[in-house]
Amino acid sequence: MIYDHRKVEKKWQERWEKEKLYTPNLTNSKNKFYNLWMFPYPSAEGLHAGHAFASTGSDIYGRFMRMNGMNVFQPFGYDSFGIHSENYAIKINENPNEVVKRTTKHYEEQMRSMGHGYDWTKTVTTSDPDYYKWTQWLFIQMYKKGLAYKNKASVNFCPSCKTVLADEQVVSPSQAGKEPKDKDGKVVKDGKDLKVCERCGTLVLKKDLDQWFFKITDYADRLLEGLNKINWSERVKIAQKAWIGKSEGMIINFEVEGSKDTLSVFTTRPDTLDSATFIAKSSKELDTLEESKEKLGKFTGLYAINPINDRRLPIWETNYVEGSYGTGVIMGVPAYDESDMDFAKKYGIDIVEEDLNEILWKEIKDKGWGEKNTNYHLRDWLVSRQRYWGAPIPMVNCSKCGWQTVSEDELPILLPNISDYKPEGTGKGPLANHPDFYKTKCPKCNSDAIRETDVMDTFVDSSWYFLRYPSVGIENKPFDKEVTKKWLPVDLYFGGAEHSVLHLMYARFVTMVLSDLGLVSFEEPFPKFFAHGLMIKDGAKMSKSRGNVVNPDEYIEKYGADTLRLYVMFMGPMDGDPDFRDTGIEGMQRFTKRVWNLFHKPLIESEIKDQKILYKMHQTIIKVTKDIQEYKYNTAIAAIMEYVNVLTPLDKLNKESLMVLAKLLAPFAPHLTEELWIEILDQKGSVHITNWPRGIESYTKNETITIPVQVNGKLRGQIVVESSKLNSKDEILKLAKEDIKVAKWLKGGKVKKEIFILNKLINFVV
16 A cells, blocks of 8 residues: 555644644643744745754654643744845835735645644734734833833944844854845955844944834843753853853043043953053944954044053054943053954054063052943844834824823834835835824824834844733733743743844843733743754755755655655754755655555554564663653654664564554654554554653663674674573574574575674674
8 A cells, every 4th residue: 555645644634623633722731831933934935944844843842742741832923024024025026014924824834734733723923913012012111111212322234134233133244154245235255353234144334323222231140140040052052141241340541641531441351451552442433334344443643541551552543342342442452362463563553461460450449540340242132123014113202292102002003004115224214204104193292293113123023922822812911911820931942043142132131021020920931942953955055046945845745744854853963954965855755655564564462572572662762752852853763763674574563563653753754653543553542642652671671682693794684682691602693593584694505604792793604
């Protein structure tokens, strides 16, 4: 009987939907397990195999926990607002509203075709008014708590995306995975320390603009301390610690020669004060696109006096000092700092190395030169965007009353459906061209007022979506307090490490704020987070420009969802960078056919007596269980394959051995195993809600050992030897010669030599 994956997969997907197999009762939080995959942004016409890799890894764990008696809640949604979706809409010259309707529909079809166990009754789409109403509510809570403010600041501006960017969205070209480009789209070949837009790879500019910020810096210490309380991938913790960048140091005051002014400098190395040879100040004038490729400076003609040795230190304006770091002024110590060294060599500044004998901080303070200070790399989160496709910021500016929040009763402030949605790069968003949107009344004095025309960054949308899922369908509140108390925080969060200092940092911050407001009872939204790797294709990162993006639809149609699921999990470690190759999936298809054929052999109803089968079965249960718990899906599948190899030569099979196989394979191949469980093994109820098999250690400990048997150096069979007979060489050789597979290779020949390696190997030289 041939396995028809199209017919079988469609059949069970429809049955699961009808029976609501993956729709838990959220009023029952006993043994609750909130299993969440980081939702995707629908930026094109469909998902690619990288999504299949990550989402399947999450789904496998959810299925495993369900079979271990947990009440699993596994929702799905779309990060549909923001620049990713909008840029795609602009590219195909279509309104984002229409594009998102189509792409989210196709995303759902694709995810359903993968056989994932999602609760489709609890879907979140961030661009729906019933969702962004509460994103606007969140902004208002931030403002009322004094954590949202508008301020003129020097901000990052992407000339290609034509909007400001948060510091976290400005990265190196390697971090963005893109070649750096200038504002005209030309690749920049030279220069180091380049910073580009994480979305498009364009070199960023600095502009002075009025922008909305969230005071995430108020939570810097708590964000650091919280990392000690959560079970996260270490590389993500390291990234967050580095980005927060807490540094203990001193503020040292330098007198300016011929003036009453002083310059305050932050340093983490006051012991190098005697080696300082210049002062460097941040310069907005020099920090331009064209000049940011190298360290530039302009001598001010002024000198500062080093308090420890009275050395005259020239004061330079430079583009390599961040204005937001410390005081925006540093003391140049080229002998101990690479950046200072580069700058000093370029402009012929002295390089001095002095032995200070570890000058004590107390001495510097006692002499009035400076005082202790703590500085952070983290800057406030810039949340406004000069784009169209985002949640309108619920603020009104009145000439009499200043900035006012809109009344919560007015929410949502709807995003109007406009045709001129493309960004202009003027520092204002497209909504600024629509008086019917921005002209309003002051909520405080009823005078004429102007709505904010910037929209919110999409990371505000995703900073709280996990709270909404269990409360989807509940009106008049963003999340129900009782439901949230039962189901949050998330038990396992599966996602990409590339969001270490973006989404993951922002979600932690927002949750801490909501905790302070008494709206949730926890500070950390994701106590356990697993960072999966990034799939590549034929040795290179998947990208449309390379033409190597893998569309899972084609593989599901040709090979089936279960074969694709098994293959993407078998390619390599879940936290690695597996390489998708067509030859590999063909091999996995042969394996699924072998499993199918195995279940069509004659069955024996009695219990297993064969010690070899018992040993391998329990060994496999223990191995697969441990590997799934550690997300080592590739080695779990390899163990299942070994078990299948042991069963395949048998003419008849114990039903129990196949029931165990179906259960072990169920999280990886849900459709195939459901068909085998119900239609072939004649079991009642889904395999996905049966009890996970339990491995018995006593069957695998020192009772038997499997020894490979070679003939003329080639593997021809294997024998299972009881531990009591392991030292009996003659008996073991006798067993080896009598093995059916080995015997046929010895027949008609003469054994010239017997190589016996205790407990390891037998080789007959014929």
